[in-house]
Amino acid sequence: MQALDRITVDPALMNGQPCLRGMRLTVRRVLEIVALYPDAAERKKDYPDLEDGDVAQAIRYAALYLPDQTLPLNGSHAVAA
Numbered sequence: 001m002q003a004l005d006r007i008t009v010d011p012a013l014m015n016g017q018p019c020l021r022g023m024r025l026t027v028r029r030v031l032e033i034v035a036l037y038p039d040a041a042e043r044k045k046d047y048p049d050l051e052d053g054d055v056a057q058a059i060r061y062a063a064l065y066l067p068d069q070t071l072p073l074n075g076s077h078a079v080a081a
Contacts, residue, residue, distance in 0.1 A: 020050070
């Protein structure tokens with residue numbers, strides 16, 4: 001299993017939220033950036049300090065540490081075909 005060596009937690013930085021490499025860039029913000037910039041070349045142009053390894057570890061961190069629960073679908077949330 002790959003270590004999450006790019007994820008840092010410092011109570012003095014961003015209120016202790018998990019960040020990337022000690023920067024003021026939280027894991028949550030990285031996930032938002034990936035969602036807004038699906039094209040990696042465009043993302044790199046606007047966020048040159050954000051490396052591919054950072055993105056990969058942010059996604060991995062979120063997958064490992066976000067709560068995992070299954071919720072039943074009810075009729076009001078069903079999608080019509």
